[in-house]
Amino acid sequence: MSKVLNEVLLANREYASGFDKADLPMPPGRQFAILTCMDARLDPAKYAGLAEGDAHVIRNAGGRASDDAIRSLVISYKLLGTREWFVIHHTDCGMETFTNEIMTDLLGSSLKTASVDASGWHDCCEGPGSTEGKYINWLTIKDQAESVLEDVVRIKSHALVPTDIPVYGYIYDVKSGSLIEVPAATEAGKVG
Amino acid sequence: MSKVLNEVLLANREYASGFDKADLPMPPGRQFAILTCMDARLDPAKYAGLAEGDAHVIRNAGGRASDDAIRSLVISYKLLGTREWFVIHHTDCGMETFTNEIMTDLLGSSLKTASVDASGWHDCCEGPGSTEGKYINWLTIKDQAESVLEDVVRIKSHALVPTDIPVYGYIYDVKSGSLIEVPAATEAGKVG
Numbered sequence: 001m002s003k004v005l006n007e008v009l010l011a012n013r014e015y016a017s018g019f020d021k022a023d024l025p026m027p028p029g030r031q032f033a034i035l036t037c038m039d040a041r042l043d044p045a046k047y048a049g050l051a052e053g054d055a056h057v058i059r060n061a062g063g064r065a066s067d068d069a070i071r072s073l074v075i076s077y078k079l080l081g082t083r084e085w086f087v088i089h090h091t092d093c094g095m096e097t098f099t100n101e102i103m104t105d106l107l108g109s110s111l112k113t114a115s116v117d118a119s120g121w122h123d124c125c126e127g128p129g130s131t132e133g134k135y136i137n138w139l140t141i142k143d144q145a146e147s148v149l150e151d152v153v154r155i156k157s158h159a160l161v162p163t164d165i166p167v168y169g170y171i172y173d174v175k176s177g178s179l180i181e182v183p184a185a186t187e188a189g190k191v192g
Numbered sequence: 193m194s195k196v197l198n199e200v201l202l203a204n205r206e207y208a209s210g211f212d213k214a215d216l217p218m219p220p221g222r223q224f225a226i227l228t229c230m231d232a233r234l235d236p237a238k239y240a241g242l243a244e245g246d247a248h249v250i251r252n253a254g255g256r257a258s259d260d261a262i263r264s265l266v267i268s269y270k271l272l273g274t275r276e277w278f279v280i281h282h283t284d285c286g287m288e289t290f291t292n293e294i295m296t297d298l299l300g301s302s303l304k305t306a307s308v309d310a311s312g313w314h315d316c317c318e319g320p321g322s323t324e325g326k327y328i329n330w331l332t333i334k335d336q337a338e339s340v341l342e343d344v345v346r347i348k349s350h351a352l353v354p355t356d357i358p359v360y361g362y363i364y365d366v367k368s369g370s371l372i373e374v375p376a377a378t379e380a381g382k383v384g
Binding site for chain 2: 024027052175
């Protein structure tokens with residue numbers, strides 16, 4: 001068993017031994033959802049004050065309003081009753097460090113660069129000339145305030161998103177732990 | 193300002209006031225990632241013992257290996273150095289309570305049912321006859337052990353996923369807080 005797997009299972013045994021949340025209902029008690037980045041430095045339960053049972057948390061690379069995030073948000077509203085949503089990107093995001101072109105090049109090359117290790121890939125993706133990475137839109141970010149605004153606008157204008165739901169746009173600052181509003185996004189996320 | 197927004201901002205001010213994580217690096221310190229459900233009852237940091245900076249956390253409705261989850265995992269490995277992944281679904285998941293057909297019907301109907309409120313939708317989606325919901329695969333779940341296995345297999349066989357990464361399959365039990373292994377999934381997620 002790997003060190004990480006062993007540590008996770010030990011931590012889980014500890015958590016389960018003091019577990020007192022058996023009776024929480026399925027729908028989020030505080031009726032809201034947060035869409036945010038997968039970044040390891042972010043703990044939405046801590047930075048937004050969530051206890052188990054409070055809110056849906058959707059996370060992906062960048063905290064982007066991908067089709068899959070919208071699938072999750074629509075289920076969150078329609079079946080599980082959330083009535084307010086947050087889009088929260090963050091400073092120093094990995095998604096600012098590359099572009100679709102760079103990612104395609106990385107995946108099509110066997111060169112090792114900075115934090116990149118190209119060993120161990122399927123045959124298709126190793127060696128110069130592979131184009132597999134081209135078929136994914138990596139949803140990179142140039143500017144956080146812009147990406148938050150874009151994503152709030154995309155969510156609000158989606159055909160399956162109800163008109164009566166407010167969407168708030170924020171940036172989490174990894175240096176201070178603070179949430180900073182993106183006023184244009186919150187404005188775009190208003191009801192009506 | 194809504195009650196929820198006010199509460200989130202107050203909790204964040206509290207978190208930021210004691211913040212001592214300003215120097216965490218971008219790559220996850222413990223070099224792993226967890227793909228799990230958005231469910232409000234799940235707190236991956238608590239159930240798996242994560243501190244800020246430890247691991248990537250990807251969450252969507254069901255914890256499914258959607259294209260977007262795979263986008264996030266490939267970035268997690270390739271640019272940010274994770275080397276082990278977990279797929280963790282859970283008992284009593286909302287994704288077991290409906291099917292693509294039911295969701296399409298709900299979105300195409302103005303009838304109110306159990307936990308569903310059909311008011312406030314864009315014109316396209318209100319009233320019988322709308323078919324907008326048909327164009328999304330909702331990735332519902334019939335059986336948790338099966339969905340975990342399916343998702344591990346999908347991840348391991350994806351063209352952009354490196355062959356040398358182990359993927360562990362678990363179910364989180366919302367009644368006990370425990371992680372329960374899905375041996376067939378962990379077996380399918382083995383290296384080599």
